[in-house]
Amino acid sequence: xxxxxxxxxxxxxxxxxxxxxxxxxxxxxxxxxxxxxxxxxxxxxxxxxxxxxxxxxxxxxxxxxxxxxxxxxxxxxxxxxxxxxxxxxxxxxxxxxxxxxxxxxxxxxxxxxxxxxxxxxxxxxxxxxxxxxxxxxxxxxxxxxxxxxxxxxxxxxxxxxxxxxxxxxxxxxxxxxxxxxxxxxxxxxxxxxxxxxxxxxxxxxxxxxxxxxxxxxxxxxxxxxxxxxxxxxxxxxxxxxxxxxxxxxxxxxxxxxxxxxxxxxxxxxxxxxxxxxxxxxxxxxxxxxxxxxxxxxxxxxxxxxxxxxxxxxxxxxxxxxxxxxxxxxxxxxxxxxxxxxxxxxxxxxxxxxxx
Numbered sequence: 503x504x505x506x507x508x509x510x511x512x513x514x515x516x517x518x519x520x521x522x523x524x525x526x527x528x529x530x531x532x533x534x535x536x537x538x539x540x541x542x543x544x545x546x547x548x549x550x551x552x553x554x555x556x557x558x559x560x561x562x563x564x565x566x567x568x569x570x571x572x573x574x575x576x577x578x579x580x581x582x583x584x585x586x587x588x589x590x591x592x593x594x595x596x597x598x599x600x601x602x603x604x605x606x607x608x609x610x611x612x613x614x615x616x617x618x619x620x621x622x623x624x625x626x627x628x629x630x631x632x633x634x635x636x637x638x639x640x641x642x643x644x645x646x647x648x649x650x651x652x653x654x655x656x657x658x659x660x661x662x663x664x665x666x667x668x669x670x671x672x673x674x675x676x677x678x679x680x681x682x683x684x685x686x687x688x689x690x691x692x693x694x695x696x697x698x699x700x701x702x703x704x705x706x707x708x709x710x711x712x713x714x715x716x717x718x719x720x721x722x723x724x725x726x727x728x729x730x731x732x733x734x735x736x737x738x739x740x741x742x743x744x745x746x747x748x749x750x751x752x753x754x755x756x757x758x759x760x761x762x763x764x765x766x767x768x769x770x771x772x773x774x775x776x777x778x779x780x781x782x783x784x785x786x787x788x789x790x791x792x793x794x795x796x797x798x799x800x801x802x803x804x805x806x807x808x809x810x811x812x813x814x815x816x817x818x819x820x821x822x823x824x825x826x827x828x829x830x831x832x833x834x835x836x837x838x839x840x841x842x843x844x845x846x847x848x849x850x851x852x853x854x855x856x857x
Contacts, residue, residue: 503684503726506719515716516707525718532725536689539728540655540674541665548690548698548711549721553656554580555701556675556690559712560652561585561623563698564673568621568650570594572614574606575814576633578654581623582810602815603765604633608643615647622651626658626674630798630811630827631764632773634662641670650696656680656688660731660832661739661771672696678720682832683727687720734832742830743771749828749839750774756847763812763825772830777817778850781824789849793842796827 506512506528513521515529533544550556561571561584573585575597582597589595596614598606606624614620622644627634637653644651652673655664660681666674673696678687690712692698698711705713753760753776763775778786783797798809808822817825830839 503719503723506722513718515718516705528718528725529716529721532721532728535725535728535732536676536691539659539732540676540691541667542674542691543694546691546694548692548708549716550688550690550712551686552679552688553578553654553675553677554688555712556677556688557581557623557652557654558584559690559698559701560673560675561588561621562701563711564621564650564652564696565591565593566699567619567697568593569618570596570614570620572596572598572611572620572622572649574598574624574635575600576604576628576630576811577623577625578629578656581625581654585623600633600814603768604628604631604811604815605635605768606640608636608639611640612643612647615643615649620644620647620649622649624651624653626653626655626664627662627770628773628811629657630773630809631775631815632657632770633765634658634768634770636768637664637671638669644672645670657770657773659735661735661742663735666691666693673698678724678727681724681727681731683724684720687717687724689724738832739771742832742834745830745834745836745839746771746774746828748836749830749843750776752840752843753846756843757850761821763815763817772834774828774830775812775825776828777821777825779821779824783824783826786826786849786853789852790845793845794829795842796829797823797825798827 513525515525533547536547537544557580565588571585571588573581585595600606624640641651650672653671654675656677659676672693674691676689679685700711707713757778759779761777808819812822
């Protein structure tokens with residue numbers, strides 16, 4: 503990215519001159535790298551500021567094409583809130599409940615699809631408990647009923663193989679910083695033949711779907727991140743899953759009464775969500791100043807409200823307030839895991855709990 507951050511290298515990729523053409527070539531390379539990661543074509547990639555914008559374009563940009571919008575109860579707020587905007591505009595919105603493991607009922611989805619032209623948005627992996635749904639089965643159902651299928655894949659792509667063709671995915675959102683690229687860049691895959699209306703206007707870039715000058719330096723980072731992810735995500739997934747299981751075993755020893763909220767199967771390798779009965783998790787984090795642990799999604803941590811995801815899988819408000827969310831990634835080591843478990847055990851012991 504560094505050369506493209508230098509002023510003398512700056513070129514508008516939408517301009518017709520040498521610097522612009524050079525920048526445009528970098529942007530085209532980024533689209534190709536994203537497309538290779540998900541089994542798409544470069545022309546089907548719309549660059550955005552991140553998955554939140556991509557999710558908004560997918561839902562709000564297709565509302566005029568459908569009779570109904572169907573989402574799950576554990577979607578990211580950048581899906582649930584646009585859905586509520588559409589509801590306020592008179593669009594029928596169905597929120598599907600989920601099981602204790604965060605999975606939707608495919609029979610219930612089939613019923614909702616019958617006799618209507620729907621837009622279905624089901625995330626490829628949940629950001630709080632890590633649930634990975636059967637995307638190919640969902641995509642097959644949607645295709646059979648003439649529905650448009652969108653998935654928020656921001657959490658999934660760093661460790662999960664996802665091919666939009668076999669999974670019958672029509673739109674897919676991704677976020678750069680979830681792939682170890684810089685924040686502020688993402689993309690929306692839009693299958694050829696699907697037409698999204700823009701949310702903003704002016705300039706006409708990217709076919710008018712997402713006007714505005716594309717940030718070349720950020721694109722460079724995203725393209726390289728996609729290439730690295732494609733080469734290493736299978737190995738990353740195995741190693742990170744082993745570390746997650748190691749962390750959970752250590753936490754169980756530190757606090758025998760803890761409850762696991764993340765499913766044991768069909769789950770992201772790097773996601774672990776637990777509840778410690780009777781614990782005020784937000785207050786407990788003050789005892790862990792050297793750990794990057796959270797009580798829920800980063801985007802909603804300031805609201806103070808219990809997690810809508812934990813509520814949807816059946817936890818009470820008290821249980822949700824006692825929940826901790828751990829994210830393990832490419833740079834996490836066994837030493838990190840052991841040190842974190844030891845700190846948490848010591849902090850619990852200091853509060854008069856086993857550990």
